[in-house]
Amino acid sequence: MSAVAETVNEAGSVHEQQYLTFMMADEEYGVDILAVQEIRGWEESTMIPNAPEYIRGVINLRGTIVPIMDLRMRFGLQQVSYSPVTVVIILKVESSHGERVMGIVVDAVSDVYTISDQSTRKPPELTEDRNSAFIKGLVNVNDKMVILLDVNELLKIPASSHVPGLANN
Amino acid sequence: MSIDLSQFHQVFFEESFEGLDVMESQLLDLDPANVDAETVNTIFRAAHSIKGGAGTFGFMQVSDFTHVVETLLDEIRSGTRSMTREYVDLFLQSVDCLRAMLSSLQAGDEPDGGRAASLKSEFEAILNGGEAASATQSQETAPADDKPAGWRVTFIPTEDLLQTGNEPFRMFRELQELVGDEHMRVVADTSYLPEFTNLTPECCYLRWLIEITTDIEKSAIESVFEWVADECEISIEPLDSVVADAPAAQENNAEDGAADADESSAPVIPAAVTAAVGAANAAASASAQKSNAQKAAKSAEPSSIRVSIDKVDSLINMVGELVITQSMLGQLGQDFDMSRLARLQEGLSQLEQNTRELQESVMKIRMMPISFAFSRFPRLVRDLGSQLGKKVNLVMLGESTELDKTVMEKIGDPLVHLVRNSMDHGLEKTADRLASGKSEEGKITLNAYHQGGNIVIEVSDDGAGLNEEKILAKARQKQLVPDSVELSPEEIHQLIFMPGFSTADVVSDISGRGVGMDVVRRNINELNGTIEVRSQRGKGSTFIIRLPLTLAILDGQLVQVKNETYIFPLVSIVESIQLQKRSLNNITGTQHVMKLRDEYIPIIRLDHxxxxxxxxEEFENPMLVVVEGDTEKVGIVVDDLLGQQQVVIKSxxxxxxxxxxxxxxxxxGDGTVALIIDISGVGNNIESHPHSPRPEQAA
Structure with a gap:
């Protein structure tokens, strides 16, 4: 599907992509809509021992074990308790060993925008910001800033070397 | 013709590896003194398919090499040459060489031509130096030597050539482009045309004689005709050496029969031939297995599995039943009242049965006979036997025992190791055997059978058995066992699975480096299996491997730790007891141990x-689950034991x-996820644990 969408766009002069956006701490973030598999409500997950704090655990998604990441915690934002509108966006990316599916917990889903590459701006280089690796670009939609995220970077879990406990095995 | 052939490469490689395995197994069965014609035919057909396929896909190195192999095989087949042990060895080497070439081609590399070239020259030396082979064959062998001035091609299509969509004139035109108009003469032979009333317009009755008067390569001509190789008889002969009477040549060909037709002609499409060979030979698909295993190791290519049509059919039947049950239940649900409760219950139990049967047959798809894993051993034993100078008779039993494909792939290497060990250490030298009154020929038995929910594989030899004194002495020397401790023979036997243990006096390239048995044991433990050894001095030893039938399902013990549920593999649990606080001790302040009967076992707190x-934080009424990990018993503290159930393992x-x-x-059952404990992983952790300081440390 992704291939088709991109060829069509490449035929035109402007490369456009659709983004699903969601809210988190009053900011709007966008992810490539083709990486989104589905959107679900929050449900209790099973904890993974010695996992990074932002990995909430794993859930059973129709027979597949899917890890769930709290994006607020991943970005170091203030934690909020989960509410009925708290949603989990299930993302799917191609990785070196096949497809990977992972869920991210966000405050609420917002909208779908079509965004052209040209209107995307590079984020300002902030060496202090440890989250800058996740940011693909910034874009203005209806006078609001949307932060576009790099899904591949987002779903990378650093090797568990810094994790205490069993990690040294 | 612009078909992208690369899409068929994978199939070609798989079938070629199958073909090589067929060749290998048949060669090993071959008794040079008493050659069975059918065996040689089978070997020949396998080689021929590989050559044909390689030619079609443009792997000229492979097809050229296979060609000389095939030529010698053909001479043996036709009786002009008799099989000798040297030839068998040469053929086996060629199989290895071809396998290496194909593997590197499959990986996208250029094959190393050196070995092929040297083998090829050996073959050519035999072929040229040997007694006069039949005229056509010698020409085929060395066409390049006497650069003929041209070629005479006799092309006799079968009557249904046109029906398969092949057009002779297209090929002639192609030839014409190749050699040029002035160097080619095509004569149609109309003598086989039937009477007009009997003539079927869709049939091809014509035969052609083509003379080419330029020194084009023979293979170029062959490649023009390669797509019709199955539908014609074709002979390509050097122009000057051909006697003028073409009909005689035709007759010869006709006599030789269909098999000869494709031998002398160009490559055929591999699928058709290998399908026949493969179907006749169940062992053939073994290579799909092996090649898949190699593939999986190399890259993340998707591997395939061959499933018999019976299994698929039974699956379809069951899905059909499931659909019927579903519609029955659906109808019942539409206007349900309590009077139909009995029918509902009946329907539900039917559904349960359908589901269970379906699950079982789906599992069966992954099951393959263990002969796939065994098939490599005849060759291994033969080669190793001659290397070690030992005569060995390999007996394989229970080859049709089925086990999971993944288990099979992972059990191959440990089995090879065990067999190598048995041959090197287990079996005595021939002189020693005779001295102890045994037959000259050693015996190694591979046996597989089902026992309960497990598959048991035994590797036994009738050699000297384990030398307990030597093992114990070695263990003491390496300080694996304190001098003061006396061990029973069984305990001594277990020592050979300790890391870094080897009693071989001389380290050979076969075994003796002491990295063996512990690795074997670890590999088997990773599959949730166990290995034990039974040995009797002078009578031999037997290694017994127990494996679960499948990796997909596990018998589990559910335990509770705080609010979480974890699963212990039931096979690794020795016992579960109430934890007695007063029987707890600690050594060096960091490690809890508990005295359990005569042993001290280390204690791990899973919650920590x-x-x-x-x-x-204290907790009440803890339970201690005693498990056996890699080597040692370990006690794991949990809050509570829940039920036991079969669980489906998810990654x-x-x-x-x-x-x-x-x-x-x-x-x-409630849809939540539970994690399965890796016993040896948890067990290994007890030595190095920086995370949680234990209470004793704090105190």
Whole structure:
């Protein structure tokens, strides 16, 4: 599907992509809509021992074990308790060993925008910001800033070397 | 013709590896003194298919090499040459060489031509130096030597050539482009035309004689005709050496029969031929297995599995039944009242049965006979036997015992190791055997059978058995066993599975480096299996491997730790007891041990290593699950024991990453996820544990 969408766009002069956006701490973030598999409500997950704090655990998604990441915690934002509108966006990316599916917990889903590459701006280089690796670009939609995220970077879990406990095995 | 042939490469490689395995197994069965014509034919056909396929796909190195192999085989087949042990060895080497070439081609590399070239020259030396082979064959062998001035091509299509969509004139035109108009003469032979009333317009009755008067390569002509190789008889002969009477040549060909037709002609499409060979030879698909295993090791290419049509049919039947049950239940649900409760219950129990049967047959798809894993051993034993100078008779039993494909792939290497060990250490030298009154020929038995929910594989030899004194002495020397401790023979036998243990006086390239048995044991433990050894001095030893039938399902013990549910593999649990506080001791202040009857076993608190509880938090009525990990018994403290059930193992790594101490996950009846404990991973952790200081440290 992704291939088709991109060829069509490449035929035109402007490369456009659709983004699903969601809210988190009053900011709007966008992810490539083709990486989104589905959107679900929050449900209790099973904890993974010695996992990074932002990995909430794993859930059973129709027979597949899917890890769930709290994006607020991943970005170091203030934690909020989960509410009925708290949603989990299930993302799917191609990785070196096949497809990977992972869920991210966000405050609420917002909208779908079509965004052209040209209107995307590079984020300002902030060496202090440890989250800058996740940011693909910034874009203005209806006078609001949307932060576009790099899904591949987002779903990378650093090797568990810094994790205490069993990690040294 | 612009078909992208690369899409068929994978199939070609798989079939070629199958073909090589067929060749290998048949060669090993071959008794040079008493050659069975059918065996030689089978070998020949396999070689021919590989040559044909390689030619079609443009792997000229492979097809050229296979060609000389095939030529010698053909001479043996036709009786002009008799099989000798040297030839068998040469053929086996060629099989290895071809396999290496194909593997590198499959990986996208250029094959190393050196070995092929040297083998090829050996073949050519035999072929040229040998007694006069039949005229056509010698020409085929060395066409390049006497650069003919041209070629005479006799092309006799079968009557249904046109029906298969082949057009002779297209080929002639192609030839014409190749050699040029002035160097080619085509004569149609119309003598086989039937009477007009009997003539079927769709049939091809014509035969052609083509003379080419330029020194084009023979293979170029062959490649023009390669697509019709199955539908014609074709002979390509040097122009000057051909006697003028073409009909005689035709007759010869006709006599030789259909098999000869494709031998002398160009490559055929491999699928058709290998399909026939493969179907006749169940062992053939073994290579699909092996090549898949190699593939999986090299890259993440998707591997395929061959499933018999019976299994698929029974699956379809069951799905059909499931659909019927579903519609029955659906109807029942539409206007349900309590009077139909009995029918509902009946329907539900039917559904349960359908589901169970379906699950079983789906599992069966992954099951393959263990002969796939065994098939490599005749060759291995033969080669190793001649290397070691030992005569060995390999007996394989229970080859049709089925086990899971993944288990099979992983059990191959440990089995090879065990067989090598048995041959090197187990069996005595021939002189020693005779001295101890045994027959000259040693015997190695591979046996597989089902026992309960497990598959048992035994590797036994009738050699000297384990030398207990030597093992114990070695263990003491390496300080694996304190001098003061006396061990029973069984305990001594277990020592050979210790890391770094080897009693071989001389380290050979076969075994003796002491990295063997512990690796074998670890590999088998990874499959949730066990290995034990039984040995009797002077009578031989037997290694017994027990494996679960499938990796997909596990008998589990559910335990509770704080609010979490974990699963212990039932096979690794020795016993579960109430934890007695007063029987707890600690050594060096960091490690708890508990005296259990005569042993001290280390204690692990799962809640601590998983970070579920703080150190000082106490909990009530803990249970101790004693498990046997890699080598040692370990006690694991949990809050409570829940039920036992079969669980379906799901991968945690697929979407996440490997978690230390966790081997996988499963889904419980209520839909939640529970993690499965990796016993040896947890067990190994007790030495190095920086995370949680134990209470004793704080004190």
């Amino acid at each position: 290593i998983f970070g579920l509880r703080d150190e000082d 945690l790594e697929q979407n996440y990453q490997k978690v230390p101490g966790i081997s996988g996950a499963t889904i419980l």
